Amino acid sequence: SLSPGGASILMYHSVSYNKIFFTVKPESFKKQMAYLAQKNYSVIPLAKLVEMIKNKEKIAAKTVVLTFDDSFEDNYFNVFPVLKKYNFPATIFVATDYIGREQRNESTGIVFKTLNWSQIKEMHESGLIDFEPHGCSHQELPKISLENAKREILDSQKILEEGLQKKCYFFAYPRGKYSKDIIGLLKENGFL
Numbered sequence: 001s002l003s004p005g006g007a008s009i010l011m012y013h014s015v016s017y018n019k020i021f022f023t024v025k026p027e028s029f030k031k032q033m034a035y036l037a038q039k040n041y042s043v044i045p046l047a048k049l050v051e052m053i054k055n056k057e058k059i060a061a062k063t064v065v066l067t068f069d070d071s072f073e074d075n076y077f078n079v080f081p082v083l084k085k086y087n088f089p090a091t092i093f094v095a096t097d098y099i100g101r102e103q104r105n106e107s108t109g110i111v112f113k114t115l116n117w118s119q120i121k122e123m124h125e126s127g128l129i130d131f132e133p134h135g136c137s138h139q140e141l142p143k144i145s146l147e148n149a150k151r152e153i154l155d156s157q158k159i160l161e162e163g164l165q166k167k168c169y170f171f172a173y174p175r176g177k178y179s180k181d182i183i184g185l186l187k188e189n190g191f192l
Helices: 026-038 046-054 074-086 117-125 146-164 180-188
Strands: 007-012 063-069 090-094 102-104 111-113 129-133
Touching (some): 046 063, 046 129, 129 146
Parallel strands (some): 063 090, 090 129
């Protein structure tokens, strides 16, 4: 069972049939979401979880947050309909240089399509999907200059805020890599 106390964050990438190691097959994803619904898990937005932590609220067992990195186009076809079926909110982290383009997975060389603006806008307008920045070009931030890291963070934030007319408060580190300086940059610029 997930989250004996506190929340579990289920982090996905692609939901499809490609051979990238982190990919989940659509039927597995459907089963997982059906399980959460049948077992009465409370699937809440990331923003709600952050608010609860900030306010030191007790987080009930069986609380789950869904996130997706890299904005694979399959998130529109294989994820969005399932989330709508169960009314489950989710956060998708977008590397903004790749919106509506193809991207190559570094470890396998597999080329995949990413969400385009009209898909992003439709998902955003549903009220279920929160889009947040994942850098512009998906670089490991500690490996580049702090100035370039700042540009990656703030430009990706600005592109999404302007494109969707919303505020962005969350950032997913590309490949999970960060440093004290990167955390400092995020805090200085109002990220939660």
